[in-house]
Amino acid sequence: MRPILLAALVLLAMTAPAALPAQDLDAILARFNAARKTAPEEIAAYMDRAEGCWHFAGEEPYNAARRAEINRALTELKCTTLKADGQALRRKYARSAPALAALDAAAALE
Incomplete structure (x- = not known):
């Protein structure tokens, strides 16, 4: 497992309002990685981008410099278009079960 993915998902799990039970999160992570x-x-590039967006969206902007860093990352990752980009990929790969399964796995982390 890529270290950034693990760190991002652990942080996401810790900051989520209604955190998933550990076994559910483990299953979701296994599905995402597979x-x-x-x-x-x-x-795969979309999934990497989504991973970064989820990571930085869950970060605490504890000072101005950190807030700027988070905002810069969210902008570079084009997080505001992530949902629309995912929908476009769903349309493009509508006949590919593996592609749709990957998009479903990514959506499960939201």
């Missing part, structure tokens, strides 16, 4: 390995390159 789907990421077999996803088409374009969807």
